[in-house]
Amino acid sequence: MDTVSHIIIGFGLGALAQMDPVISTNSALSTAVLVGTVVGSNAPDFDFFYRLKGKSSYFRNHRGWSHSLPAIPLWSILTTAAILPFFPGSSMSHLFLWILLAVTLHVLLDLFNVNGAQALRPFSEKWLSLDFLPLIDPYIIMLHILGFSLLPFFETGRVFTFIYLAMVVYLLARLIFTQYTKWKLSQHFQNAFRVKMIPKISPFHWNILIETNQDFLFGSYSMGEFWIEHTFSKKVEYPGLVIDSSQNPEVESFLRSTHFAYPFVQKRKSGYFIYWKDLRFRSKKFFPKLTIMFISLDYKKHASYTGKLTSIKHYKKVVKKLETSI
Template sequence: MDTTSHIIIGLGLGALSHIDPMVAESATLSYAVLIGTVFGSNAPDFDYVYKLKGNSSYYRHHRGWSHSLLALPLWGLIVSGSIYFFFSEVPFLHLFLWTFLSVILHVFLDLFNVYGTQAIRPFSTKWISFDSIPLVDPYILSLHIIGFFLLPFYEAGRVFIIIYMLIFLYLLLRTSYASFTKRYLQGHFQNAIRIKLMPRAGILYWDLLIETEDDFLFGEYSRKSLVIDHTLPKKQDDSDLILESMNDSLVSDFLSSTNFAYPFVQKKKNGTFVCWKDLRFRNNKFFPYLAVVFISTELKSKASYTGWVYSLKKYKKVLRKLEHTSPSCSGKKQSYLEG
């Protein structure tokens, strides 16, 4: 989920904490717990610090160790311990438990969107994604907003225990429907290697990606109605250049963040662009999350880019900059990054 969603959920957990009699009876503990749930609800995303080393480093590590089983109690201790330094009079156990719950809920909810997490590290580096809800889910946010409006009239803990029961019921229904949809599609595409659902805000609507041995199929699905609107062949002629592009550090970081990368090759007079795009993120046949390498004709120089590009105009600007940069490298590699 996005940062705004996690902040709102942290506020909701702060209200829910009033089901704890110790929190409800102490204004100081209530305030400390609220700070703990808000920061705890965002703590796993503190891996944003990797951006200090560049965006590609962030893409490689985001939702990795910071969202792992080992990290959960550590985040809880770090956040609650920092708050306890300023609120030493409050019972630490209650502060820690509510903060720890907010950390757990952060990682739990991240499992339900298309990006997923490496939550079972160190036992496996597998990405886990239930493909159930969009990154910004309007229903979860709306339920929290309704709860906030009810707080002046009803007891906070009781309001939000109902809110969270409804949210968990909603997650169960969407996840069950996603599982049913995948099984239904697998029955019609028995040669499919993988089927990836990209949830929309509408509960019954999905964008989808179907991988076969020969190609990738893109389409839309709703109520047992499927429309395939785009395909990409797996077989490509420029395998040597594609392999060469994978040696670039920015591309390597990008590829570590997704199992759905696809290389597009575009040749120019003075070199070749190899553009790796994440097929999970698609907007009108445009893939905004990408890594691009420009390789000169003599294979003497490279220039690369990784980031999110949301328009064709910006994409062309990136290509022009790479093409202009590479020949002046004199055999060296240059990289630049944007968010």
């Protein structure tokens, strides 16, 4: 999920903690837990320092070790140790447990959306995603806003107990609908060996990516109706160039961040463009998240770009810059 959502959830968990009388009757502990849940709810994303090494480094490492099994207790211990000295007399065990819940919920919510995380490290580097939440979920945000608006009238812990029970029901409903839809599509497209659901804001609407041995099918599913919008053949031109480009450190970093990148090659008078597009993210036929590599006609020079394109104009600007840089 996005940073704003994690912050809001951190405040929500701090309010939920007030249901514990040990916390609600101790103002220092109550404040410490609130600070801890907000920080803990964002701690796994403190790997943002990878951005300093470039976008490719960030793509390669974000939601990796920072969201792994050993990282969850480690973030909780570090956050507790950082906060506890500022609130003497606070219960370390209560503070730690609520921070642990905040960190764990962060990782779970990231697993629920299309990006996923390498949550099973060090046992597996596989990216896990359940695909039933959008990156920004307005319903979860609205539930929290409703809870905050009720605080002047009702007991804090009780209010957020109901808010989080409602959120659990909402998450289960989205999970069930998504899994049912995926099963239904798998039954219809029996030659498909992979069906990817990309959730939209509405719980009953998805973008769909279906992969067969021959091609990719892109479509939408809404309230029981499905339609194909366009397809791409899996035939790759200039396979030698594609293999060579995949060995480039920047391209390799991008490929480590997704199992849904696919190459498209375009030859121009000045050289070759290899587009490694992340097929999960699209707007009609435009795929904004990608790595572009430009190779000169003599294969001796190359330049690359990794990132998210915001528009066709941005795409043309990037392509022109790569073409003129060598």
